[in-house]
Amino acid sequence: MSVTDVTARIQQIQSQLAMLAPAGTSSSSATDFAAALDGVTDSTGTTGTGTTGDILPSGKAVVTEARKYLGLPYVWGGTDPDKGLDCSGLVQLVYKNLGIDLPRLSADQAKAGTKVASMAEAQPGDLIAWDNSSRNNGADHIAIYIGDGKMIEAPRTGLNVRIVDVPSTPDYIRRIVPADGVGAVGAAGGARVSASTPYANLFTAASEKYGVPAALLSAVAKQESGYNPKAVSPAGAQGLMQLMPGTAKGLGVTDSFDPNQAVDGAARMLRDLTNRFGSTSLALAAYNAGPGAVIKYDGIPPYPETQRYVRNVLSMMKAAS
Template structure:
């Protein structure tokens, strides 16, 4: 007998009940479309039995999703990351990116999932709620650190857990051993040919350097697009040179003898981006460091408040998205 979609969903629900995997209503993805159906099916099979080999989103995935919004301005009531987010919108967005629906308000999120008794028992991805009534939430990273959208005039950033949470909630039980880095989806695997960069100038150089330094070729291409418009002879007012707009001192430090040589420039830029990605574990912060320097990112604990850098990061992200990155 062939089951229709409704029949399969009914069977999914039965499996959830039998395995005791039904999540709290507030955190359950509704299977009303193809994507949400896949999420519901994943919920039903999510590591319910030892050795099943089937896993769904983990708390570490939540951390990785949230880190993609580092540097986003705080805007009260904001839900659009292009314009700004508030604390609960950040949490809702991070989980939503993984196919998990959460309520909009912080006090509602403080009831999602199941309670965790103390910060000592908290795991990456858990929701930390503050004050009574709850008026602020963040996502726990581990080691007494969290990512949050703190207040007006600030931005999404990583900070210490500054006071004892009034509630800790675990929405996802499946937590892998190590926190995923939010640039994992930009690894060169699957991009070892110019197929993903058809028609892009110097595509072969981006692919070759990306493989050498473990950086996405599409990310390198996006940086070149914004930096020079793929012009290997470009020179900025500040003196940055070539395809990747390397300053002479920076180029020397990267072993680039001629920044106007496309192959040398791309290799140098890939090396520099790899260093920043490893240091900041965030694509937006790595891009900010490429533009303004790593010291400035550390100083401001996020994307520096420089007009050029604030505009630069979203420009590269937009160029990356246009390339399918």
């Protein structure tokens, strides 16, 4: 590994540890540090993501949930629906109720998910935000787009949560969940792999079950372990799909060395990452470097290892198809 790779690895680990620690807390204790390391990518590239395997909600579900709070009073700093909410408190609560954790502040929420190029491409459930003040670094007002040029917001003191026209072009448009009918998984699973491919039956079965291309699963297995179900990386990643122990636990995989469990768990993780980030390339980057790194860099992180990983897997996937 070159000096550049080592430097990139250090920066990667530092950024992921910082994101794993809740705001205002420290992970300096041995226990916290060990727990955080369990979610950091290893030398073969698989991270602990805490993925549960649940399918992400739709944009329509986000809008439906947000409508429940119409008429609630605005309270600066408010996060309690029994008392009132501010703009980022509303956004955080709506997504939390749907099983998605977002940061507390609007400036951080406006960096979550993936970028949407323009309002012409915005979908219900997307976050739209504005940077209205030079006193703040980043967005200071955020709302949930509901379609047809309208949004739900917690506006300001003296007003209630309401539906209004989008007043101006947002400075930030972010997609947290897949657009309805776009990027969803579970229908066609993708190309089958050759019967001569190791574990072809497992990749095909997981593809049909979760909608993840069998060729993608095969390519990940080849890149991660060389199809070796007993592989263990120096960092502790295990099995055919090189799952870290924390990742495996979050996926309900009790034995990472069991190819059946490993492929099933990796397929669910790749399904969720694809739904979350909207593309196979970003899903692979998150599988390798962690979702936090993809969010931080708003794309494939500038880590040489991760960039090679994505290129290699996509190339093998194309060849297998």
